[in-house]
Amino acid sequence: MRDNVELQPLQNANVAEGDTVEDVESKHDAVPEQEQRLHVTEEQNRVILRKTDKHILITLMVVYFMQALDKTNLGIMNLLGLSQDLRLQGTQYSLVSSVIPFAQIAWQPFSSYLVVRVDTRILMTTLIVLWGTMETVLCAANSYASIMAIRFFLGLFEAGCLPLFSILTAQWYRRSEQPLRVALWYGTNGLSSIMAAVFGYGFAHMADGGPLFKWQGLAILCGGLTLLSAPLAWYRIDSTVDKARFLSPEEKALAKERLRANQTGVGSNEYKWVQLWEVACDPKSYLFVGIAILINAGAAITSAFGPTLINNMGFDKYISNLLNIPFGALQLILIVGASWIAQRYANKAIPLAVLQIPCLVGSILLYTEGTSGNFRQGIGLFGYYLLASVFGCNPLLIAWLMANTGGQTKKSALLALYQCGAAAGNVLGPMLFNAKDAPYYIPGLRGCMGIFAAQLVCVGATFVVLVLLNRQRRRQRIAAGKPEFIRDTSMAQQYEDYADDGVLGKKALGDLTDFKNDEFVYVY
Known part of the structure; x- marks a missing residue:
């Protein structure tokens, strides 16, 4: 297959000189109508995608694997004696686990601005160096403070990671x-859990009394x-096409043409404050943030307390580390599998809802075993493993959010709010578990059941809102003299040129x- 591509203009896409874009936003916000449209062959599409x-x-x-590893390893560190060596008591370990989300919430307003204004290559490299330094310096901690x-x-330094990665995915694919690409980088959460367990198993066999804990x-x-x-990151990442x-x-021209059907733009370094107001007025913003809170409350439970839960089932610290590898x-598997299904069937709501079922069943099994007076290790471990389904939810939600949001500033702000919601969930989750409730943490598991049930309701409500928004866009197109229904080629499995009639896609x-683009089609 050739790695170089040639431009092929669409035969019927020429637009007369001097045409303007009719929209409430200024002309520079939209692509000029006299821009030549190009035909992208499937071969060219595959070369650029590859x-x-x-x-x-x-x-x-x-990079996301390293960021996930830096967060996941706290539970393993606790198994290796962190709480005992630092003399943490009561809820102090929970607060140590929760302080990162507090920092992320505090940083999100700045993150939203920097993701738009600062070149991605510079921003990402700087953040990696800063959070890598902090993770290394963690070895110097000698007290709770x-x-x-x-x-x-x-x-604080990790706070911009997920919004930045999400924006990049939206601008390139x-x-x-998008669902499968988000899943592939977000799925390194699973790899990080495996590697943290392997590293933990190795360090657990270190002899005591050495220069380091x-x-x-x-x-x-x-x-x-x-x-x-x-x-x-410095040598491989580019912020825009x-x-x-x-x-x-x-190839750059063809890569941009590939993205036309998305209707979400190809990136901008201008921070538009008016788009922030639209985020506040958009009902789906609140639903996406609500789902993020619920998903990450459940995920935080397994990240912060998973190894401890397994240890309390009667396994020693060595086996507890190894049992996190299957998890x-x-x-x-669930992250990639669920996102592949969402991509294959062009639907994210159904897989997102279905993933809540094993989470709910798992928390019920742990709860019933813990209250039975005769805890069975096999059933308890099976229930814990079912909770892994919650990790398949975040990449689906991120892809759903990105696909249904246009405007660089609006997208950045909504992703910052998503991160705030995720951080809030990461605070809430560990706080449900208190050391006094060991070994089975019954009150925390009761909270888990409520979290997973509430998420099902929120996903259903979001689906309804998107249906209503699509009806609104159809009415807008009719009023503008455009076709009521538009074929959304951005969701086609094989690449298709978008609206080559010279009318749509400008x-x-x-x-x-x-909200400002009447040709936008919301995806379910």
Whole structure:
């Protein structure tokens, strides 16, 4: 297959000189109507997609793996004696786990602005160096106060990671391609759980009485690996198609044309305050944030207390570490599998709702076994493994949010709110579990059941809102003299040129929000 592509203009896409975009936003927000439309063949589409995966996706996977490892390893550190060595009492370990989300919430207003205004290559590399340094410095913590301070700054520097990665995915991929790409970089959460367990098993066998505590060695190892990933981001990441160093000028034009059907733009460094008001007025903003809170409350339980829960089932610390390996593998399988189904059948709401069922069943099994007076290890472990389904939800929600949001500032702000919701869930989840409720944490499991049930309701409500918004856009198109129904080629499995009639698609590459673009089609 050829790696170089040639431009092929659409025969019927020429537009007369001097045409203007009719929209409530200014002309510079939309792509000029006289822009030449191009035909992208399936071969050209695959060449560009392959190059994008090679340079953008692989880098995102490596960097997100390191970020996930830095968060996941706290539970393993606790098994290695962190609480005992730092003399943590009561809810102090829960607060150590929760301080990162507090930092992320505090940083999100700045993150939303920086993601738009600062070049991605510079921002990502800087953040990697800063959070890798904090993870390494964690080995110097010698008290509750010091570990709280270090983990606060760790959370601060990690706060822009997920919004930044999500924006990049939206700017480089068609909407049909996004769920699986999000799953592949987000799925490294599962790999991080496996590696943290492997590292923990190794450090657990270190002899006592050495110059470092076992958990300190794990902190140095993870921090050092993170710092090594910074040059990769610097040399491989490009923020937009126009800045891509790995594409020729002809390929850049075709790569942008590939994204036309998304109707979500191709990136902008202008922060538009008016788009913030639209976020506040958009009902789906509140639903997406609500789902994020619920998902991450459930996920935080397994991240912070998973190893401890297994240990309290009667396994020693060595076996407890190893039993987290299947859990991590399940995470990865469910993340990729659920997103593949969402991409294959062009629907995210149904897989997102279905994933709540095993979570609900798992928490019920742990609850009933814990209250039975005769806890059976096999059933309890099976119930715990079912909770891995919650990790399949976040990539689906991120892809759902991105696909249904237009406008660079609006997207960045909504992703920042998503991160606030995720952080709030990460605070809420561990707080449900108190040391006095060990070994089975019955009150916390009761809270889990409510969380997973509430998420089902929120997903259903979001689906209804998107149906209503699509009806609203159809009425707008009719009023503007456009077709009521538009074929959404961005969700097609095979690439198709979008609206090659010279009428539709003129605003698609501009920085317009989904409310301001009457051709926007919401996806379920």
